[in-house]
Amino acid sequence: MTLPARFRGSHRDCQTDLDRLGPLYRQLGQALAGIERERTGLSGRLDEARTRAAALMGNEDGIYFDREPADEARLVEAEAQMMAAFRRLEELQAQSAMLTAWRAEIEDSGVGGALRQWAGSGGLSTWFLRMVRARMAAIRRLARFSGWMLLIVIVYATVSGIEQRPSVSWLMPDVERSLAFLSAAAAFALGYPRQRIAIFAIGLAAVVTLEFAQAWVPTRHGTLHDVLVKAVGLGLGLLLVSGLERLKPSVRAL
Structure with missing residues (x-):
């Protein structure tokens, strides 16, 4: 074989x-x-x-x-x-x-x-880990679906008029933008574990493209500051998933 x-x-x-x-x-x-x-x-x-x-x-x-x-x-x-x-x-x-x-x-x-x-190996914790791992394919499909849905929401929020833009009132705009890209990047990193470098590169290109696209919306305008904030969220999302995996080598070895 x-x-x-x-x-x-x-x-x-x-x-x-x-x-x-x-x-x-x-x-x-x-x-x-x-x-x-x-x-x-x-x-x-x-x-x-x-x-x-x-x-x-x-x-x-x-x-x-x-x-x-x-x-x-x-x-x-x-x-x-x-x-x-x-x-x-x-x-x-x-x-x-x-x-x-x-x-x-x-x-x-x-x-x-x-x-x-x-x-x-055996035990209750190992059984739980095996059960999670047996459902890993479903978890990854869910992560991919969540990532694409978040991307659609991000695109709509970025290029829609300011009056139509969804927002969270109790969050600072920069934190809101960063968290949105962090969540999308983490979802894509879980869903496509072999493509994380490509996810970062494509995500960064999408950030720049969306900021330029705001020039076509009368009530919106892109800024370099927004690009940096979103890029930081994108990178943190990928680092978060990679860091969590490296923190548990014994779990991954089961």
């Missing part, structure tokens, strides 16, 4: 790797454990069939005797069971080798230690 390039590249996001490889790693372990249990059961049945066939073929001193038709049928049945057990054991051996190779390759992908902890 060859892992996709996103799992092999040095730029890959460790959290995303754990989200995607963790369940697969655990399923491989469960499959290998199931194969081992089946092999143990088959080995026991194979020994029973051998013992039964030996008893039907001759006595314990190796002296063979003529068999009754019923004994002959039981001997044929025992031999058939032995052959079926042999074939199944060979199949299980091949499956076990294949799954073991896959598991070894995943462990060598750079997150093997974290995956072993992820698979072997």
